[in-house]
Amino acid sequence: MSSTAKSNVVNVLEFLDGDEYRLPTFALLDQEGVLYPGIDAPSLERDKALHIYRAMVFTRVLDERMMAAQRQGRLSFYLQCTGEEAAVIGATAALDDSDMIMAQYREQGALAYRGFSIDEFMNQLFGNDLDYGRGRQMPIHYGSAELHYMTISSPLATQIPQATGYAYGQKLAGEGHCTITFFGEGAASEGDFHAALNMATVHRVPVIFFCRNNGYAISTPAIEQYAADGVAPRAFGYRMHVVRVDGNDVLAVHEATREARRLAVEHHHPVLIEAMTYRLAAHSSSDDPSGYRSRKEEEAWRVKDPIRRMKRWLIDRSWWSEDEENELLERYRRDVLESMKRAEKRPPPPLESLVSDVYDEVPLRLQEQFDALEAHIRRYPEQYPRGARSLGIDNTDEPQGRT
């Protein structure tokens, strides 16, 4: 009945607290990017390794340029993946490209890996008429149906039980796909996390719970987020398969996620992966970490930069060179800047995007509200430059950038 059957009886009272069971951290590359001694070369072919690396470099460049653009006032908001590229992209590369990704918000690298174009990034960031999300969400809330990347939603952790449900659907569909959901160690404190992991093992759902433990939730250090040794030991509470990896070691992340996918898809074992990493940048463009952590701590992590480590490994194998690196950086920087200029110039989404997609069709009363709004904007076009522009009224001189 209840699972006591398996629990043997003891007559001595002893309290455990889990310290008995320390979860180790799986790593293949040392801090310098050299394979630990005695390790076989991991099964990552050259093309794939370079695909991963390029996505990591691209993500870094994108983040640098867009944060700069935000500082210049060209963009209202931005949020970097910096320091966590190996975790996000290493995991993504271990999946089938049509597995579903349900991310938190710091996983632009996953999209970069799957081929989201620079223009697609920019259109979302600038919320212009080509943004799939029709300019409704803040920058970095990307989504792509084609690339199986669920549109980001700001409320934290809501995607975690959704991932369990999505994966349940995949299991029923029987096409051998799984879902991965990314989240921070902060989000893992939400009730939705508990619901999701418990339901996943009960219903044996092909889902990978990928926790980016980057040490902070905005200003809150992990030590004030939980008292345990990370997030990984929670798996024991659900009898879920779990592994902890060095999140700045792309080879380890890739290997662990590949095996996790196999467990999920072939055996319907959901898996929790905790990737230990560090948020090298501020939480977002609205944040200033100097108020809550030391430069020294940041520096200690900067030397563990996942891109540097992978680069060393690639160069050691003669798969990569400084020349190629410089050329790539230059190209990405140029491409990002050009794309940004294009995106900024595009018109805002049409006025009707205010009322579409609330339902499958615009309800009658909402249509009435829209008609009244349209009439209103026609009366005051100078007050609503974007709306006026959408209505083809051209007496405005709004700057192109965001307000």
Add this chain to the structure above:
Amino acid sequence: MSSTAKSNVVNVLEFLDGDEYRLPTFALLDQEGVLYPGIDAPSLERDKALHIYRAMVFTRVLDERMMAAQRQGRLSFYLQCTGEEAAVIGATAALDDSDMIMAQYREQGALAYRGFSIDEFMNQLFGNDLDYGRGRQMPIHYGSAELHYMTISSPLATQIPQATGYAYGQKLAGEGHCTITFFGEGAASEGDFHAALNMATVHRVPVIFFCRNNGYAISTPAIEQYAADGVAPRAFGYRMHVVRVDGNDVLAVHEATREARRLAVEHHHPVLIEAMTYRLAAHSSSDDPSGYRSRKEEEAWRVKDPIRRMKRWLIDRSWWSEDEENELLERYRRDVLESMKRAEKRPPPPLESLVSDVYDEVPLRLQEQFDALEAHIRRYPEQYPRGARSLGIDNTDEPQGRT
């Protein structure tokens, strides 16, 4: 920073699932009520043991009588503790009487132990004018400020984070008190459970989380509630002290809770106790378990009856006899019946109890609503026998019992 520091690095990928770490079940009495060989007599003096035992017997009698009363239509609803008396009362007896109890709903035994009078039980069950809750909640939603027993609330698991907060207040007050919160293995699936346990270890709060794992949440067996080996392993996820006990062994429960209280109060270590037990009766008077479990399973647990086991232990020590037992049973049955009759006859709470206690004072508009209601009842007294009675209008012939 993040707690990786303590996690050693391995280069071999291995997934754990917690099966490595089985939590044993602490017990002192065997199924017959005989101390396991080689066990010292537990530190429970005679008076306390009898106090516990009487509360267990009283609870059983109360449950039998009130379920019968419900079947006769005298009571709208009832819910038994049957089979779980040792868990609830053993734990309560291990506390200081002014420690706070925040229970789920199946813990009437805790009140019985602390001296809630039969009349107090009955007034709540019949929702009459003497009910502390003023007839607002369904039967079994007891509460007592004097006995430090928080009024029961039907939404499951909400009391668990509240217990963490209450205990935080106790810690600040510095008077050496703690809080115990009881909940079922079903309720432990709620998000509030996760929030509560995590916050408790982070803030080092003197709280005992007492899970009555009785195998079912209404019709849902534990095996469909979670895939793990019970609820206890979840403690590892929070680095919380944990112990699993045989919930039908009152000595083990008492001993474990006493030690848990010491950890909580002296060391500010919150503790999770999982008591393995069985809900011998239906979920409630609205339920019929024959639809979801076998008689055979029920029988297998009936022989493990916690009252029978304690009785054997008491008789073996010559602290109790069959004669005393019979006398006690008779007295309790009579007392319950007499009290029930008294309670049934009492008037309903006054009409004003509809609007009091929403705020500290009745707001103006609510007072207007009340005045309108009063006028309405005066127009149609025959339609509102209770309201009319409260207003002193006596043209009604409502039966005394519940509708």
Add this chain to the structure above:
Amino acid sequence: MPTMNMLQAINNALDMAMASDERVICFGEDVGTFGGVFRATSHLQERYGKARCFNTPLVEQGIVGFANGLAAQGAVPIAEIQFADYIFPAFDQLVNETAKFRYRSGNLFNVAGLTIRAPYGGGISGGLYHSQSPEAYFTHTPGLKIVVPRNPYQAKGLLLASIRDANPVLFFEPKRLYRAATGEVPDADYQLPLGNAEILKEGNDVTVLGWGAQMTMIEAAVEMVENEGVSCEVIDLRTLLPWDVDTVAESVFKTGRLVITHEAPLTGGFAGEIAATIQERCFLYLESPIARVAGLDTPFPLTLEKEYMPDQWKLHDAIKASIEF
């Protein structure tokens, strides 16, 4: 035509939905083997297997979160919340997620297939936590549809329409009527339109509007006042979001008077929205103030439930007061 009670009609609708579309999946607390605490999902697990009808762990936020994901995947989940009083732990998943899924993604993703069923309402000696009518907590949420049936026939047709509607639907079932309401229900698969109020009875003096279990109160009250010579037009709103302003306004243009009723507390209840909208639309036609007959601004009581309820006598007096204004 067979006679069914409301539970049977709901069970029949679920059965039909599952039979006609294998992507339909039913789950919730005690929904599996047991068929739900009210037995709305009886026999569905037997018929369609454990993969399509199952118990969930006891976690409403998880149930709705799971349902959102499953719907996004293309399935047609029907999740049960055991009592509407227990829908609040899922509030974030419903209000921030379900309702905004399509809009925020520009319809790259949606939860079109989702239906959430929950028994609501008082009159069953349920006290604070087995009696609430939480519809107004959701009517402020664009993106959701909200449907409440009044009898078995409506329940089947509206539930089938809700399941198949291309938007997420909250389907609140008046549990007081689960067994109390019986009526003829066609064997056939039929749908009743969402978004349309229904005029149950034409009349000239006053419009009386409600939904769900309150329709029985309205019926009784109307019988009383008609005996006193008042001609009532009776409307069942049926869909609360988006609601059918035109039908109600047309009626008030004719009668000049409106009485609205719901069980939930007065303040912030959905009658407020209706009154606000209709006073604006029908301003010059109104012959008396729009009246609301609702629960008190308190939690739901137990012993004095009868006194609390917005019943036929309270409605009777409100209708008369409206006429005699």
Add this chain to the structure above:
Amino acid sequence: MPTMNMLQAINNALDMAMASDERVICFGEDVGTFGGVFRATSHLQERYGKARCFNTPLVEQGIVGFANGLAAQGAVPIAEIQFADYIFPAFDQLVNETAKFRYRSGNLFNVAGLTIRAPYGGGISGGLYHSQSPEAYFTHTPGLKIVVPRNPYQAKGLLLASIRDANPVLFFEPKRLYRAATGEVPDADYQLPLGNAEILKEGNDVTVLGWGAQMTMIEAAVEMVENEGVSCEVIDLRTLLPWDVDTVAESVFKTGRLVITHEAPLTGGFAGEIAATIQERCFLYLESPIARVAGLDTPFPLTLEKEYMPDQWKLHDAIKASIEF
């Protein structure tokens, strides 16, 4: 008198509350060392120690659950929800627990000391999830008080009153004004009454009613229409629950016209309740329909936020329409 912005006024009120009563405890996400993402709790941890001002784990349902328990124990918790958009995971703890604690126990227990602070509202390019005005989700909940300040002076006095009120209070802070609104704020410890609306300006032709950040829109609109010769009476509701019907009704008796505004979507918004109540109280005095100027019935947008907002021009037109009806 010192000049403060709204954040400083709030910080000052929290400081005073903590200084004057050691049972006052502040917590929430990032509230500790960092002083909150908006810095409303700056320096409080320094001054009062980690036990009385601290970070919580990232779990709103836990924050409010913890706060409920702490308040029941006799402490005076002030919990911050980082954005009002993220209050929904705590909905059950607020609506089923906080609001009903006293009633269900016959006042054996209560959470009198509890205050929940949350920044709300749009106008900061926040999109769907950093712009919501969820007050109407709570105004349907007897047992809660709901307070919204419009400027720094009000913020300090109302917050101190909320903290010390013998009932749980939801205190919604208009984050658009956090730094934008400045004004004189006394150094002294003072309280402004809860439950009382404030007439900001007397006038004869029309009553214009709002709360929080919308008061700045009202101010601008009123300036426009007064230049066109319309005399407005302006009311700040301040407390939304329980709300001050009498002050509003008195005003409408005089002006015969009412325009209400809020940022939240129209349908189910609190203006509906006000309109429904006032049309009933003032039926014979109304010279035009009560108008509501509110957000669209959609989630909150981003790029077209300006178009969405119920701003001074929309208010201007609504006031004119009311006058010219």
